[in-house]
Amino acid sequence: MAQALRCGLPSVNYTFQFGDVFAAWPLLLKGTWTTIQLSFLAMVLGLVVAVLCAWGKTSGPRPLRFLINTYIELIRNTPFLVQLFFFFFALPALGLRWSPYTAALTALVVNLGAYAAEIIRAGIESIPRGQVEAGLALNLKRWEIFRFVIIKPALRAIYPALTSQFILLMLSSAVVSVISADDLTSVAANLQSQTFRSFEIYIVVAGIYLLLSMAFSALFKLVFNATLNYPDRK
């Protein structure tokens, strides 16, 4: 390949060849898009799960609270890779048939749901009791209090923690490549087995992930400014 460069260190006797990697740019682009899509879907669905769990944990009946707690503790104290294996290998043994992509998405949603539920619960508990009592005095229903009184300031309080959890999720989505879910890292692994330029491929892909995490945090800042950035008296 033409794009070869020699590394100058004396002990290093290796010719870096990025040609094969850059020649595969359509594949890499497709993988990047799959990773973005997978992470974004997991963020949205995981957030829904998390809000429901946080609501159940703070104001649900006792058995429900116990169930939600068990779910949260189980997920937070086991590795994502094992959860992924569980969804991809163990559940199909019970008769459930699904694609690697769906299994990966489910594992990511279940994982994020547990972490984000704890973050959101902390946010809900940061709302002063008086606010909720004011809502009750205005004869709002419980879900109305949740929807109109609690959720927005709570989201604002936890926004930094929540968004960094989102970025961690996007990064841990690289793990789903072990079940070949067509994400960016799977594409890299395929290219690696075809070209044997492992180091070059993984350094380029690591660079793409770095750009993705910067892009996501810039996007989150924009969303914050557009939706949650109201003046307060603190």
Added chain:
Amino acid sequence: MRTFGTPEFWFILEAARWTLALSAIAVFFGGIGGLAVALSRVSPLAWVRGLATAFVQVFQGTPLLLQLFLIFFGAPILGLDINPWIAAGVALSLNTAAFLGQIWRGCIEAIPRGQWEAAEALNLSYTSRMRDVVLPQAWKIAVPPTVGYLVQVIKGTSLAAIIGFTEITRAGQIVNNATFQPLLVFSVVAAIYFVMCWPLSLLAGHMERRLASTLTR
């Protein structure tokens, strides 16, 4: 075909020592690196701060799996043998250094400015200011999140399975390939992780609450 029995269970449980050994390596070297990162990030020298920030940005902005791959496949370039132990140890240590460094920087910065200024007014040297004034106080608030982070380290070691390091997850895969009882095998694997991580999570939560109550008093 084998069925899952006591020997298979022991095979997985015995692999737990490699998970623990790898976690210990990551915490030891990552702890040293993390202290260096934390001190660099509050250094008076701009280039030192910049370097530490870049390090943290790179290691927090890329997947741990890719860091593992880069070190695993990058070692031969430097003329070293491919070795899952070294690759996993180095990658996890660097990753832990970045995250602990970031946690500890927050703790150092939480120490009121007045303490720094008082130390400066007493003409204490940089070493003494850090060692005798700032770090002992920062240490107190750093312990709960550090214990909490240990859980992340233990879980992170599971990725070493992907480069062929036989710890709990890899042992589970091996047993699963022989028995085809994934539900049972991966439940056992998950349970072993849970038994290691849950007490640490509870301890971290307990310490956090105790610290919060002493701080508000």
